[in-house]
Amino acid sequence: MGILRRVYLKSDSEIELIKKSSLLVGKTLGEVAKLIKPGVPLFYLDKVAEEFIRDHHGVPSFKGYNGYPASLCLSVNDVVVHGIPNNDVLQEGDIISVDCGAYLNGFHGDYAYTFAVGEISEEKRLLVERTKESLLHAIKYAVPGNHIGDISHAVESYVKPFNYGVVRELCGHGIGKRMHESPDIPNYGKPGTGELIREGMVFCVEPMINMGTHKVTVDADQWTVRTADGKPAAHFEHQMAITSKGFELLSTYQYVEEALKTN
Ligand code: CO
Numbered sequence: 001m002g003i004l005r006r007v008y009l010k011s012d013s014e015i016e017l018i019k020k021s022s023l024l025v026g027k028t029l030g031e032v033a034k035l036i037k038p039g040v041p042l043f044y045l046d047k048v049a050e051e052f053i054r055d056h057h058g059v060p061s062f063k064g065y066n067g068y069p070a071s072l073c074l075s076v077n078d079v080v081v082h083g084i085p086n087n088d089v090l091q092e093g094d095i096i097s098v099d100c101g102a103y104l105n106g107f108h109g110d111y112a113y114t115f116a117v118g119e120i121s122e123e124k125r126l127l128v129e130r131t132k133e134s135l136l137h138a139i140k141y142a143v144p145g146n147h148i149g150d151i152s153h154a155v156e157s158y159v160k161p162f163n164y165g166v167v168r169e170l171c172g173h174g175i176g177k178r179m180h181e182s183p184d185i186p187n188y189g190k191p192g193t194g195e196l197i198r199e200g201m202v203f204c205v206e207p208m209i210n211m212g213t214h215k216v217t218v219d220a221d222q223w224t225v226r227t228a229d230g231k232p233a234a235h236f237e238h239q240m241a242i243t244s245k246g247f248e249l250l251s252t253y254q255y256v257e258e259a260l261k262t263n
Helices: 012-033 042-055 122-141 148-162 254-262
Strands: 072-076 079-081 095-104 107-116 172-174 181-185 202-205 208-210 216-218 225-227 233-235 238-243 246-249
Touching: 012 042, 012 095, 012 107, 012 238, 012 254, 042 072, 042 095, 079 095, 079 208, 079 233, 095 122, 095 233, 107 122, 107 233, 107 238, 122 148, 122 202, 122 208, 122 233, 122 238, 148 181, 181 202
Parallel strands: none
Antiparallel strands: 072 079, 072 095, 079 225, 095 107, 172 181, 172 202, 202 238, 208 233, 216 225, 238 246
């Protein structure tokens, strides 16, 4: 908003650096994925992630960001995003969004995956699957000449038939030397509106989809975002660069998926 909200376009060599930050996030999520089971405390997942990022010469992007106290956002069941890791223990049937950021060589990587803890209900399984699919569907619209609103609309229209709530208060974002850059990428909107998508843009698309109402509340800690009706929410985030050919995914779920196979 306003003239100060510039979009910083990245050169190919900057995109190569961002890819390294993003790869570190992917590997960190893979390490966390190995540990997702009933009985594991949230703070332990955070500790493992922070150590892994630092061992690989990175800095956790979230820690200290506007005073945020941890390296991961761990959002269980009715927590949509920005759950602060605490002593709570994962329970069979939970879903948990793990959101991770890593700063390396001057650039940030940032993305998220929602996991099932043990066996989950069919309605939760569908919520998670459809949220992931909404992201994979929407990023196809991230090509030069389209508008941000095309991505936004793609998320919203994908989940509409399921009567899910699309969170409106939070959105995806540009990313680079700073974790949050212009433009904002809402998960609802009209095609053809918003910023023109152009070569050199790097951004994160992150649908936050609720099983029930789209309305959310924020806890007294000023971080934890919850669904207003207490029903579960799912969250996936991918990071991509816009190139002359279309989009290039910088984020990868490869390490997560490998870990899930052997869990
Ligand atoms: Co993000």
